[in-house]
Amino acid sequence: MNDLKLIQLYCAVCQHYDTTLCAEMQRLSNNFRPEFTDEECITITIFGIAEGKFEFKAIYQFIKDYWAGWFPKLPSYQKFNKRINMLAPAFRTLCALLVSQREIDETLSLNLLDSMPIIVANSKRSGSAKAAKDLCDKGYCASKGMYYYGMKLHALGQKRSAALPQITMLNLTPASENDLTVAKDWLAYVHNLLIFADKAYADQVWAKELALRGVELITPVKKKKGQLFLDAADELYSSAVSRVRQAIESFFSWIQLKTHIQSASKVRSTNGLLAFIFARLAMLAFFYW
Secondary structure, eight states, rough: HHHHHHHHHHHHHHHIIIIHHHTTOOSSTTTTOOOOOOOHHHHHHHHHHTTOOHHHHHHHHHHHHSGGGHHHHHHOOHHHHHHHHHHHHHHHHEEEEEEEEHHTTTTEEEEEEEEEEEEEEEETTTOOOTTTTOOOOEEETTTTTEEEEEEEEEEEEEETTEEEEEEEEEEEEEEEEEEHHHHHHHHOOSSOOEOOOOOGGOHHHHHHHTTTOOOOEEEEOOOOOOOSSHHHHHHHHHHHHHHHHHHHHHHHHHHHHHHOOOOOOOSSSHHHHHHHHHHHHHHHHHHHH
16 A cells, blocks of 8 residues: 555656756756656655654655665665755645645635644744744744744635645745734735634724625634623624634644644754655645645
């Protein structure tokens, strides 16, 4: 079964590489076509994550121990790790291609919007961390009640019955970016959607702007300044909205379970972080979404 899984993944990677990814990875050197190919490196990384190996070193050792015959030109770990970092743009493009291939179900009219943290450094080191500083900064995660250094993954997905949401849009921002500010820019051109989101996205002015494009934004009721408790009707309404939104929260929990995407503490560079994130998302897009 794993043989077929690996073959299917490799064929898909080769197809996308030949048509699109090769333009991202052109080499102006004599070694423009290395013996251990980019297609093999991309396949190995995604397959390793799918098999529950969440660190690049663990992926390398897994392939070396069990699949060495399939990849006879597998280089040293140092060269393998260097190649993964170099392939960061390819992982990003591959992820976008795989997500865009998924058909949008026109019968699913209800959409869910939220974000999750990608933690490069926890609260103790959040003020001094410098890894991938052109992508990351210090932010606060309300759901975890903690400051951290890293990024945010934003997702918009269609709610499905008895299933996780079907993701239609993804976005990455530094950790400090306000969810509402990101959403205003990110959703500037969407039309005719019903979106459930949490209180962070509540904004009456923006809701009116969205309504002009046929977008209805539904959020829990926010307490007014000085208000300690919501009245009974608002409490019931907010609870109902939260029940609908639970699917996107379950989706983020599932992503973490399958990929450990929140645990990026061993990342040391911009390309390393991009490869870390998009290899995981590409794995999910290929095998699950």
